[in-house]
Amino acid sequence: MIQRDGALTSLWQGNTAPYIVENRPDKNIVYDVIIVGGGITGISTALLLQEAGKQCLVLEAAEIGYGTTGGTTAHLNTLLDVPYYVIAKNFGEENAAHVAEAAAAALRLIKDNVQRFDIDCGFTEADAYLFAQDEEQEKELEKIRDTSAKAGLDIIYVDGTPVPVPYTKAVRVKGQAKFSPLEYVHGIAKAFEAAGGVIAQNCKVINTSRENTLKVETNAGVFSAVDLIYATHIPPGINLLHLRCAPYRSYAMAVTLQDDAYPEELSYDMYDPYHYYRTQVVKGEKYLIVGGEDHKTGMEANTEKCLQRLESHVRKYFPVKEIAYKWSSQYFEPADGLPYIGYLPGAEDHIFVATGYGGNGMTYSSVAALLLKQIILQEKPALEKLFDPNRIKPIAGFTNFVTHNTDVIKEFFGKLFSGEEITQLAELAPGEGKLVEYHDRKIALYKNEEGRLYALNPNCAHMKCDVKWNQAERSWDCPCHGARYNYDGKVMTGPADSDLEGLVLS
Ligand SMILES: Cc1cc2nc3c(=O)[nH]c(=O)nc-3n(C[C@H](O)[C@H](O)[C@H](O)COP(=O)(O)OP(=O)(O)OC[C@H]3O[C@@H](n4cnc5c(N)ncnc54)[C@H](O)[C@@H]3O)c2cc1C
Structure with a gap:
């Protein structure tokens, strides 16, 4: 089974063997492009x-599919x-029409890859069905239908949906798809290696x-690259993008x-957060996949309740x-509704x-793969400006914020904590984590199933926000920019690049 950035096992993870690389990276050559991250992007x-003639190296911190690609639900939508x-x-x-066309081109690329490389995914x-359940949602549905049709989607009102959930009005959209994401990503990773590309895992x-x-x-x-x-x-x-992408x-x-x-087709209700439904056959077994209960990272006191x-x-x-x-898994909402694809701001x-x-x-x-390829090949793609990450404006005081918080942390540490006192304070059950107040300071505490206590500085290594305990995935999640740490403080996902600081208990 492959690893994932959480304690729970996803459908894809539970049914996929780890990816075995066939090449070794070479420190003595200059790669044309180094790609950091072995998710679907x-x-x-x-x-x-690689197929366009660039010698590429993929560096993945854990395993291919370790991030959200291993925890997705893999609806392919326009x-x-x-x-x-x-x-x-x-x-x-x-531009709305350009986005719709870019999404359609993305689905064509995926279909083409599946056929060309014979990927069993x-x-x-x-079709996808979106359904309203009250008058307010009906008004929203009408707006969505009208503007989606204007953007070029094949979308009409229908009588009936694939799921046994009551509805008042529904639309059907043609040209959507579904797949098993890890089988797909492993398939294209193999094709990449066959084309001469190199992958390093645990790197x-x-x-x-x-x-x-x-x-x-x-x-x-x-x-080198x-x-x-x-x-x-x-x-x-x-990076400024951290202030423009909210983790959920x-x-x-x-x-x-x-x-x-x-239900063979894809379905969505219109609550905020909405539920999403679809079926996938994995290793000969049919599964209904249902998702929802989204919330901003760190903002749900008990994540097990969401499940x-x-x-x-x-x-x-x-x-x-x-x-x-x-x-469960994590995604990042952009501030203005479109992703940021292109030159990294400030770099x-x-x-x-x-x-x-x-x-x-x-x-x-x-969409990103197609666009980044064109930008790197200097083809000046038409969509470059629309998705440009630099469309955001610099924010005054940004650097000061970081410095100020760093000072606070320095003052906090170097102190010794009484394990006994903290344990009494926390009243933790085995397998539970909690932020506790101790002498006017917060401590991130986790007790494992054997009763061992882990005490951490809750200040995220990224920009010093306090992390919050995620009971379902046994992780410390940062509500500010989405960095996530294992129960023992080891960083699992960025933007943080180091672990939470451990505290010494006397
Ligand atoms: C529950 C859920 C359901 C979803 N369902 C859908 C859906 O139905 N349809 C849809 O279109 N989208 C869906 N999404 C969103 C979609 O899954 C993600 O947007 C997508 O998987 C992101 O892929 P990625 O490759 O960009 O990132 P990831 O899959 O997170 O990959 C990033 C990789 O980078 C690696 N990495 C990080 N830092 C470093 C470093 N310093 N050095 C080396 N490697 C590093 C990580 O280990 C990781 O493997 C869903 C998201 C969630 C949370």
Whole structure:
């Protein structure tokens, strides 16, 4: 089973063997492009660039699919979470149509890859249904239908949806799809290696610097490149994009049913957060996948309740035989509704990024792959400006904020904490974590199943916000920019690039 950035096991993770690389990276050559991150964005982009004649190296901190790609639900949509009327309002009607076309091109690329490389990932074209359940939602649905049609989608009102959930009005959109994401990503990783590309797993990028070429420092040595792409879901370090991308958690479960009434098409209700439904056959077994209960990272006191609410929802409408898998994962909402794909703000010209996909990263990752390839090949793509990460304005006082918080932390540490006192204070059950107040300071405490206590400085290593405990995934999550740490403080996902500081208990 592959690893993932959480304690729960996703459907894809539970059914996929780790990716075995067939090449070794070479520290003595200058790669044309180093791609940091082996999720769907990194591997999709690497394949296109390698096929276009660039010698590419993918550096993945853990394993291919370790990030949100291993915890997604893999609907492939041109009907996006940010409605086309919002995109039209923020970027103009013409650009809304360009976004719809880019999403359609992304789905064509995925279908083409599946066929060309004969990837057994259950890729199936499907219709999508969006349904309203009250008058207010009906008005919203009408707006979505009208503006989606204007943007070029094949969308009409219909009588009926594939799911047994009551509705008042519904639309159907043609030209959507679904697949098993890890099988797909592993398939294109193989194609990338077959084309001469190189992948290094368990290879974390720590820093970059310039000495004629880009020097990319990792835990396995230094590699050189002309260009570098951060396909890390959110870029590491401190960047203005962190203030433009808000981290959210979403919950999913894969269940088997007592009857065979699995809905073959994709469906969505219109609550905020909304529920999403689809079926996938994995290793010969059919699963209904239902997701929802999204919230801003760190803003839910008990994340296990999110899974309980989702389970109640599924059981209310479907004859559940078994809850086979349940998990959660993270995505990043962009401030103005579109992802940031292109030159990394504040970095030199040879460093690129793709982030801020919201809940449409399966589609937007291929939009990013196509666009980044064109930018790096200097083809001056028409979409470059629309998705430009530098469309954001610098924010005054940004640097000061970081300095100020660093000072506070210095003052905090160097003190010794009484384990006994803290344990009494916290009253933790085995397997539970909590932020506790101790002598006017906060401490992130976790007690493992054997009763061992882990005490951490709760200040996120990224920009010093306090992390929050995520009971469902047994992780410390930062509500500010989405960095996540294991129960023992080890960093799992960026933008933080170091662990939470451990505290010594007396
Ligand atoms: C529950 C849930 C359901 C979703 N469902 C859908 C859906 O149905 N359809 C859809 O379109 N989108 C969906 N999304 C969103 C989509 O899954 C993500 O946008 C997408 O997977 C992001 O892929 P990525 O490759 O950019 O990032 P990731 O998959 O997170 O990959 C980033 C990789 O970078 C690596 N990395 C990070 N830092 C470093 C470093 N310093 N050095 C080396 N490697 C590093 C990580 O280990 C990781 O493997 C969903 C999201 C969630 C949370």
